[in-house]
Amino acid sequence: MTAELRRLRSGPSAEDDQARPFLVRLRFTAEDPAQVLADARAVLTCVVAxxxxxxxxEVWPQLLPAWFIQRCAPEAPEPDQGEPFDVKAWLRRWRAMTSDQRAAVDEGRWTLLGWLYYFDPTDEGRGDDRSWWWWHAGIDASGGWVQVATxxxxFGSGSxxxxxEASGGADLLYGQ
Structure with a gap:
């Protein structure tokens, strides 16, 4: 089991404390911060495993929780490969999108494959070059927090x- 997978399941250990990584804390609000953390852990545990x-x-929708798949933006049609950026082609793709696809772009929702790209260890992804790893998480009087090693x-915090956000957190604020 990787150290990140162990921390997702049970938090940091004495061994982790000796590593002294650069840690960043993400604070969020939610009606139920504990549920946000449980949901985020469920998704990330599946991916890291x-x-x-x-x-x-095409296998990911069967592996990840259905609620996460539903909160992701619909996948956009594939752009033509190998061509320079073509405004007219982009406009055609935009016009071909469903209203749900357009709304997702406007809302800032990520597509599932766009999100998974940052964890993908194959040549197609950046998983071997991630910029954050789960360290610890908890709740306090102001809401919930996630601490990541960076x-x-x-750092690349979008994923x-x-x-x-997909797990139900809002009002995200980064700090140390």
């Missing part, structure tokens, strides 16, 4: 933000 045997794109500040 798959890193050694990364599933095909490669420095600033973490989407995980917490």
């Amino acid at each position: 798959q890193v050694d045997d990364w599933p095909a794109d 490669t420095g500040w600033p 973490l933000s989407w995980l917490i």
Whole structure:
């Protein structure tokens, strides 16, 4: 079991404390912060557990919780590969999107595959170059918090933000 998977399941250990990573805390509000953390852990645990045997794109909807899949934006039609950016082609794709797809873009929701890209250890993804790893989490009087080990500040926090937002967190605020 990887150290991150162990921390997702039971928090940091004395061994982790000796590592002294650069830690960043993400605070959020929610009606039920404990449920947000439970949901975020469920999704991330599933993803981290798959890193050694990364599933095909079409398998993920069967592996991840249905609520997470439903909160992700619908996948957009594939752009033409190998061509320079074509405004007219982009406009055609935009016009071909359903209203749900357009609304998701406007809301800032991530597609499932767009989110998974940041964990994918294969050549197609960046999983071997992630910029954050789950460290610890909890709740306090102001809401919930997630602490992540990072490669420095600033770091690529979008995938973490989407995980917490999709899990029900709001009013996200990063700090140390």
